[in-house]
Amino acid sequence: VSGAIQVAGVGAVSCAGWTATQLCEAVRTAAQLPAKELARPGWNHGLQVRQVPGANPRPAFFAHPRFRRTSPISLYAVAAALEALGPDRELIARRELKLGIVVCVMSGCVNYSRRFYDELLRDPSTASPLVFPETVFNAPASHIGALLNCTCINYTVVGDAGTFLQGLAMAADWLQEGRVDGCLVIAAEEADWLTSEAARLFEEKIILGDGAGALYLKASSGSAQLKAVTDSHLFLNRQDRNCAALKMKAELPELAGRVLLCDSATGFADLDAAEINAWKNWSADRVSVKKTLGEGLAASSAWQCVFAVDSLRSKKHDAATISVLGSNQQAIGAVFSCESCRE
């Protein structure tokens, strides 16, 4: 093992607000956050979503030329990234810190994809060239890189919610290899009637949430640390969700002290069955961020990690276990701990 990986910062945007503090407070108090209706063409009622509220005050970066036409996913991703980076943003601007960027999405830039395809169906000859580039999966990652003037390695990784934990492992590799001095791992999604309807095909009462979460990792000790990410256990013909969840659970170490389990349960029995089974003997503290924030797809697991790290920093727990059962790809887990946070 070549060194510790520190969580140097966290950031979050969610229906609770534009900061990690708001997210953590909402989850901690199990706040009943209002859902909003998104109009759905052809229906006489809308689709409920837990959408990010308008930013007030507007973050300064909204004025950057790159953000004149971006869709919400890019704004969320950047806001979470900047909050996580904190003062290190200045070091990056002065080229004194090499920053890697990993952006994780599942649904991605769906607002502009839908809008562009809608324009295409009306008349392809008038479809907007301004909209199309914002449909590309790596548009948010590109905007973050441009805002920070960061020219180092920058990946957009697609997959279900577990992808964020894969992104943490990827960032840890880059840090341990000395390829970068710091690495932002971000997951972001934006609400749209299209994705909400798609999700309802699998659970009629599910409410999607949008936003972003970010962890800023550095290769150093101190503060909260990323201690482990399990293997990614795929949902395959020969391995169902139940098996994948049990294997993930088995790879996670037994932790001493006050341990928090931060799981990916949605509150719907069918969707949660495998995860409930895997953790049926868990008796310590447990939190399910989706029950407050909605199903945030890739962003959900970032929110889980943000909440876990906040809980360590605020000395409520000594260690936190993250359990993620994604919707259609993998079961994967992670562990954070904070020796210096212990009372």
Added chain:
Amino acid sequence: MPPGGCPGWASAVPAFDFSSGGSLSLRVLFPRPWQEKGSPRVVITGAGVVTAFGAGWKKNADGFRTGRTAFQPVSLFDTSKHRAKVAAEVTFNGDFPETRLRRPQLRRLDRASKLLLLAASEAWEQARWEASDGLPVVLGTTSGGMALGQDFYRQALAHPQTHFKQATRVVHYQCQRQALDLCDAFGFSGPLTLIANACASGTNSIGHAWELIRHGRAERVLTGGYDSLSELVFTGFDSLQALSTTQCRPFDHQRDGLALGEGAAVLALETLESAQRRGAVILGEIIGYGAATDAHHLTQPHPEGDAALASMNEATRVAGITPDQVGYINAHGTGTPLNDSAEALAINRWSGEAVSRMRVSSTKASIGHTLGAAGSIEAVICLMSLREQWLPPTSTLQTIDPACRFQLVTKPEEARVDCALSNSFGFGGANATVILRRWQ
């Protein structure tokens, strides 16, 4: 208690045993054992490719070696209102490789999945790998099953109360489903990493796979890229006026845009030690990878090619070679005015004194821009060049852009090539370079 029916249960051990002070599992993603013996050499033991030339090494080698082009009027959707009318479409001849996929899975395969599976099947057979747990898969794509997403949207609008087949479309639209089908087809269990760095994805995926092996994270990795044509993406490039309305002519003084294609390429990568232990046929070696980000513009490269230069410099530095050792460059060379001028400047700058001897071509003149597949397909073309000692031409080139101070290959030719470099650049400022070496 070990659950019945869970394969590989015995391999599930704690990621990090705190009580023992740090015993590690090889399988977990973090922390992983650090490479102690120095970086292993990474070789290619399988390569599969599908383009508009057809499926398989031979059909493609014949096409590139003779400098043919494979464009035709688009048949997959109506282009009557588009500026551009042609693309390099793949024709499926009905033969599909034997795999472990179940009949319902086979029925649900979309166009992109079929391309991916065809290429993977060729690579898998060539490598003679066995089904196993724990084979990492790293793939690049820009749009996964976009055509299914389009179907979903059209039905949602036309029949708002009907959900017939919509759930299937939702699932199979997503690229992780296509990658999972790949795992099911050959009986391995990942993990999956799906890189979506626009048109650089296919090179980023190979580079990332190479790094996993080089840094001791895996002994072998299946990697590649795939993308199928879709109306949304075709219209997108058309709306940007990036598609040629005449003929795609990369590095031509009169070039007026790119032409789209579709396809897939998959490589079986493993350590040299593993390949030799198995007695595998080694097709070539990957020796360098570089990636850099261009913060200049969402769709336009820096006019001086700064990030392209950084990417090429990093790849050569990592490979431990100098530009004069590179015998062939497969350029990104889309045929758009901005890409080719920036890339030409980058190649000029990177080559230094070797520029006048540098041999360069863009095979997008033959099979179009295959987006997320491009970098992987072009890596396979480099492999062909290295193994068979010929250079593929920029087959449509008429008048060379004077910005090109290097030698553009305009006709198929025999050549001695020991190292080949492939560039891929994408929207969002993604730049990636991979360097391959001949295996002798």
